[in-house]
Amino acid sequence: MRATRIMANLHVADVEAAKSFYTDYLGLRTEEFNMGWVARYTSPDTGANVQLVTRDASAPENPVISIHTDDIEGAYEEALRLGYEIVHPITTEPWGVRRFLLRAPDGNVINIVRHRD
Template identity: 50%
Template sequence: MKIHRIVPNLNVGDATVGHDFYEEFLGLEKQFDMGWVASFRSPSNPSVQVSLVSGDASAPEQSLLTVAVDDVDAVYAEARRRGYEIVHPLTQEPWGVRRFFVRDPQGIVVNIAGHPD
């Protein structure tokens, strides 16, 4: 499995608030803002990223981490083979991301995502 980046998802009450802290104070660039999730990344190192999440558009639980991988289908098959709890099934989301949520052995929900090139 090739991991492109690991992104902490900060669970917040309102993902539309506080963007200036990440953009102006920390110097991050807004990658996207969908209302319920906003993501910011370093202009000098795009693998450094953080997301504000106030809910999820399609999953039953919020994730604490997003792991962007090269082959999300293969990672999904491996998670199932290992018997890990799938919290949100492998889904092609309307915004272009293919993803699933899995619970790690500590109970943390992890979003495994494949992004289009």
């Protein structure tokens, strides 16, 4: 699998309540999206970013990171072949991404994702 970007997913109780720390203090002022349960904030100067997550909308567990790839189908097949635990099967989500979640050998849940073109 080829990772094209890795994004931290920070668990928060409430995206709106947490927002000002990340936007005002850390300078991640650009809100790329906000779906209520997940929001991404980015620095307009550096491109540094983070996702705030309350509770994943469709998966049974929250991922700690999101790994973007350009070959989601290949990544899924490789994960199956290697015997990794699939936490959430490959799915095209209503918000447009195609993704699956797996458990890394260390126990962390990872979101493998491809955004629509």
